[in-house]
Amino acid sequence: TSDIVILAIESSCDETSAAIIANGKVLNNYIATQSVHEIYGGVVPELASRAHQQNIVPVVDLAMKNAGIKKEDLSAIAFTRGPGLLGALLVGASFAKSMALALGIPLIEVNHMEAHIMAHFIEDPKPSFPFLCLTVSGGHTQIVLVEDHLKMQVIGETRDDAVGEAFDKSAKILGLGYPGGPKIDKLAKDGNPTRFNFPETEMPGFDYSFSGIKTAILYFLRDEVKKDPDFVEKNLNDITASIQHALINMLLQKFRKAARKHKVKEVALAGGVSANSGLRNALTEMAAKEGWQTFIPAFEYCTDNAGMIAMAAHYKFLANEFVGQEVSALPRMKI
Ligand code: KG4
Numbered sequence: 284t285s286d287i288v289i290l291a292i293e294s295s296c297d298e299t300s301a302a303i304i305a306n307g308k309v310l311n312n313y314i315a316t317q318s319v320h321e322i323y324g325g326v327v328p329e330l331a332s333r334a335h336q337q338n339i340v341p342v343v344d345l346a347m348k349n350a351g352i353k354k355e356d357l358s359a360i361a362f363t364r365g366p367g368l369l370g371a372l373l374v375g376a377s378f379a380k381s382m383a384l385a386l387g388i389p390l391i392e393v394n395h396m397e398a399h400i401m402a403h404f405i406e407d408p409k410p411s412f413p414f415l416c417l418t419v420s421g422g423h424t425q426i427v428l429v430e431d432h433l434k435m436q437v438i439g440e441t442r443d444d445a446v447g448e449a450f451d452k453s454a455k456i457l458g459l460g461y462p463g464g465p466k467i468d469k470l471a472k473d474g475n476p477t478r479f480n481f482p483e484t485e486m487p488g489f490d491y492s493f494s495g496i497k498t499a500i501l502y503f504l505r506d507e508v509k510k511d512p513d514f515v516e517k518n519l520n521d522i523t524a525s526i527q528h529a530l531i532n533m534l535l536q537k538f539r540k541a542a543r544k545h546k547v548k549e550v551a552l553a554g555g556v557s558a559n560s561g562l563r564n565a566l567t568e569m570a571a572k573e574g575w576q577t578f579i580p581a582f583e584y585c586t587d588n589a590g591m592i593a594m595a596a597h598y599k600f601l602a603n604e605f606v607g608q609e610v611s612a613l614p615r616m617k618i
């Protein structure tokens with residue numbers, strides 16, 4: 284048949300995921316989250332690799348079964364080549380290469396950051412080109428000008444920490460556990476966002492820096508707790524609301540500058556932090572004032588998942604962009 288059926292694998296960080304896409308429609312997006320990292324307050328690379336190794340076969344089996352697809356139906360195998368943790372990426376890359384070799388079908392490499400943006404094309408409504416995407420996750424913070432499915436340009440990015448890291452590290456200081464982003468989001472809903480001020484770092488052009496504010500939060504809390512040991516407990520809602528407000532403000536001031544400069548009419552959020560309700564509301568509000576249309580994927584496709592890898596792979600298949608067996612994982616892969 285002429286159907287394009289692709290199995291896609293994502294293993295760049297702490298989610299082992301497999302998805303099936305048929306003619307551009309995601310039939311199944313199976314995600315196995317690794318809980319082993321929780322007690323360590325962050326992802327432990329070696330443990331992530333081992334968990335991927337354990338999960339990958341059952342995860343692929345389940346995705347195929349749920350989608351009602353047999354291995355004879357597959358047209359190609361896609362995998363996340365990077366960026367991500369080397370040991371984690373190697374599991375997905377090796378598995379995908381072996382399976383493509385065994386079945387005698389083509390192999391497609393996908394850039395994880397491009398895939399976060401391609402998540403916008405899984406479900407309606409879909410943005411039209413060109414649009415400006417703010418990709419915010421635990422590992423990345425980028426402003427990307429998207430000119431076509433396979434043509435995008437990073438116009439600004441963080442020079443140090445990702446914004447998700449700033450959320451997670453702040454949560455860790457506050458004793459909220461990992462991952463802390465969702466916990467800050469929840470607590471911030473009942474807090475006063477302007478009660479505490481944190482110095483926001485100004486960067487040239489459209490770049491970001493989040494290491495300064497993280498340190499400022501750490502020192503602020505240390506000083507306040509010295510004066511009052513119950514400071515955090517008493518003010519948790521206001522503290523989290525103020526931290527979230529400062530981070531969102533940094534993100535959106537820069538993003539607005541970039542969107543005005545490039546005169547885009549459509550804007551989008553991608554990556555795990557786009558789940559943040561404060562960020563969604565603030566962007567939607569800003570967009571209304573600026574006359575932009577806003578696009579945010581369903582939560583399932585915001586955090587790491589193979590559905591977005593499959594979507595990117597579908598366009599690569601159409602463009603005949605395949606790779607050979609010599610391909611290997613690329614931890615610092617760029618857009
Ligand atoms: O895209 P993702 O699943 O993994 C990476 O590629 O990094 O993003 C995970 C990040 C974590 O830092 C997590 O704390 C953050 O997304 N996150 C949130 C929220 N939900 C997830 N941050 C703030 N508010 C949320 N609601």
Ligand code: ZN
Pocket residue numbers: 395399420554555586587
């Ligand atoms: Zn990601």
